[in-house]
Amino acid sequence: MNAKANPGKRRGRPAKEGRSDDILDAALDEFSTKGFDAARVDDVAKRAGVSKGTIYLYFDSKERLFEGVVRRWILPTVAEAEDMLAHHEGSVEDLIRAQVHGIYRELAGSRLRQILRLMIAEGPRFPHLVDFYFETVIQRGLKTLRRTIELGVARGEFRATALPDYPLTVLGPAVTAAVWKILFDSHHKLDLEALFETHFDILINGLKKA
């Protein structure tokens, strides 16, 4: 499914702590496919290979389970992302290229786009989660972008524009691509790499000094 291995998954439960992860995995699948309300705790249980009661041993309610799913997937991703960016070297153009590429990969290309859609769909009912998501993912991601752009300006590579105040501009196409993949990919398949290249070409040309 994803690279994040969960060692103790099979019937014979070789590792107890895998149980909770199995449930979260199954829950992500169900919530992604059906949405919060339409997802059935029973189906999550069946998919996770446990009984319905067991889910309530690990999570107080369906709402807590949902929150668990979001947190479970966001935290490691953000950590990874920050890690990657911290160790980057080279030109600012290379840096921002790597950052935007990372956004496409993580946001639109991985399982995380399901989380994004769930946030859009169920956000109004989970304000705590929106807070968490905003602070952990959005704000941090945008801050990184802003700083990189400011660095480019400081180094004389980029024009001075209002972009540092609106880094959403840079994020937007990737977010939209994530949504597209979920809703419209059967109508018109989207090539994420090509989209990224096109987007970045316009962006960098619009940013660089003449």
Added chain:
Amino acid sequence: MNAKANPGKRRGRPAKEGRSDDILDAALDEFSTKGFDAARVDDVAKRAGVSKGTIYLYFDSKERLFEGVVRRWILPTVAEAEDMLAHHEGSVEDLIRAQVHGIYRELAGSRLRQILRLMIAEGPRFPHLVDFYFETVIQRGLKTLRRTIELGVARGEFRATALPDYPLTVLGPAVTAAVWKILFDSHHKLDLEALFETHFDILINGLKKA
């Protein structure tokens, strides 16, 4: 045996004409706030000032009501949009500026952004609606953008890039802004006009010949 009824309010009123629109208005509000599942037909009725039964006089089911809402709001908007673009004159830069501005205004700035969010949230359960939305809104909007960019290239105003194949790049920030307005505006208010100006500045500079 059934419904012994109280002498009650105003029965049998002779079909006030706006009835169906009142219901669709109320339904948009409820669906936007709560989502399809969590919205209660009862609450829609209360908000529309009619009884629960009346809603089923106009719509076969909650699902048809939802579809009615989406169609009700999309069709006139798309018609307006096409109208506006058809009568435009001036440079290609002016034209694309007007188009992108229109997208920000309509998609992110108006009530239609609720429809956009509903499509993202409930799309997987309403494939017919997704088809309709894709063909009526997305495809048509992207085609217009593509043609304008191609026109700019043909006239020698724009560089030849892959952008005509990925007009999603242009749409993306507006879509994301719409989502932001719904989810994060309480965390960080978004100035749509300023965002547009910043976005367009980068875009047009990235597009124009050196």
Added chain:
Amino acid sequence: MNAKANPGKRRGRPAKEGRSDDILDAALDEFSTKGFDAARVDDVAKRAGVSKGTIYLYFDSKERLFEGVVRRWILPTVAEAEDMLAHHEGSVEDLIRAQVHGIYRELAGSRLRQILRLMIAEGPRFPHLVDFYFETVIQRGLKTLRRTIELGVARGEFRATALPDYPLTVLGPAVTAAVWKILFDSHHKLDLEALFETHFDILINGLKKA
């Protein structure tokens, strides 16, 4: 549909008093097909060619309508039957033959068998109607049979048996044939005339003196 003509049935309502009969006709059809609960007042109205409201001008409630249907069909039939028997002449065998044949014709062969089934099906909910039906149809019919048998015994044509106390024995096959026609005729078509002949053959042979 049946011989009982209703002169004023068409749109132009040439005869006002036909309205109520139209409704009762339609109601019998609906109640027969669906049963009391499953029958819709709306459908009765549609079938009668009037609006739903009109039905409530003639009948206080769905229950009164049902009662109206039963009374409407029973009274004339019973009157006819008594008329016929009153004027009969000839041997007691001929008389009882005519009576039993009449029962087959009216009970199993005509529209009245639908009424019979409705009484069986809905009787427990309409005790008043059951009373009425018992006194008007059952009791009177059985009394006639009893007297005829007693007459046969008195005249020396029939053996002295307990049959006058159990005239239900004579009625039974006709009642069952009526039910059969409704439930099982598609499985195995029933020839009412042949059944009558067979039944009567056994009956008269069992009754007559050796």
Added chain:
Amino acid sequence: MNAKANPGKRRGRPAKEGRSDDILDAALDEFSTKGFDAARVDDVAKRAGVSKGTIYLYFDSKERLFEGVVRRWILPTVAEAEDMLAHHEGSVEDLIRAQVHGIYRELAGSRLRQILRLMIAEGPRFPHLVDFYFETVIQRGLKTLRRTIELGVARGEFRATALPDYPLTVLGPAVTAAVWKILFDSHHKLDLEALFETHFDILINGLKKA
């Protein structure tokens, strides 16, 4: 958000085994008294001493529950009946006496007469059940009667009549008696044994050779 539940009664009891039979018992009572539509699943639950939800644990819908009731009562009865007849010895008169008596006992005298009435009342809505009932009860019962009569003729005990083609004649009074018990017993109590003796007296005298 849903079912905040009270600490309540006895949850999660480990599948008392008679559960399904308890429900079918209660359902027969309710359906018999009220009919299919007027019977409330809630009342069945109350009578069975379970919650409404539990019924849906055992039966998919109210219709399946109804079918379950009919099948539950018919199958064992038919089996018993066939068993009894298979082991009979003696004259054909004794045999047919036992058979007809059995019909009175089972059809009119036991709980099965409620099933009979339900079939008459609700049959048109449950064609599958009518098929089942016809093949399992009616057809089999009539075939047995027919063979017995034919046997009597072959042995020279009975006259040659059309009766083997119309065994319904023999069944009819018992069926009608069953209906009478339900509808009219409060008006005029029916003595099943006496009725049987009277009926059989006429029948056997009508059948036997002079």
Added chain:
DNA sequence: AATGAATGAGACTTCATTCAT
């Protein structure tokens, strides 16, 4: 007299949650 849009009580059914085992 006739209409039919509107009402709202009430039914079936679902499913999150509990708890005896």
Added chain:
DNA sequence: AATGAATGAAGTCTCATTCAT
């Protein structure tokens, strides 16, 4: 720790009945 039968609140939808026109 784990199960899954049982619960019952709550939702969608139906339809007998009403009444302004």
